[in-house]
Amino acid sequence: MRKFAVLFAVAALVVGVSACKKGEKAAAPAVAAGKYGDVIPVVEKFVAANEEFVNDIDKVTNADELAAALTKAAGKMKDLAPKMKEIGDKYPEFEQMENPPEELKPIMDKLNSMMEKLMGAMMKAAPYMEDPKVKEAQAAYQAVMDSMR
Secondary structure, eight states, rough: HHHHHHHHHHHHHHHHHHHHHHGGGGHHHHHHTTTTHHHHHHHHHHHHHHHHHHHHTTTSSSHHHHHHHHHHHHHHHHHHHHHHHHHHHHHHGGGOSSSSSSSGGGHHHHHHHHHHHHHHHHHHHHHGTTTHHHHHHHHHHHHHHHHOO
């Protein structure tokens, strides 16, 4: 389970980082130093978007609200997807990285924490997952997440 969580976190990191690079060219000189300095701002945006998604799911009381939360999250992830993909392409080592470099550990800790919260929130939303609107929104969300690979 831990290995899956780490792999998912790294994949999410790669996706998040790739997605957030759009529109950051002007801020490039201010990016943190280090080999992965360009990764951190993107992953921070990815984590923030997913934390908002978790908060939205926590408030869900019916299938329509869950579908709306998934649709909103898919929209945010769609904006991040190209940046995350770009990072995944630039840093192929993320696919097999079990121990992140020191400069990525703080953001990876945030990412892992957020992923645990997301899994818990999705368990709460489970009763609504068979609704056709939720299935459609879930498929759209998954398609966006898959585009980050």
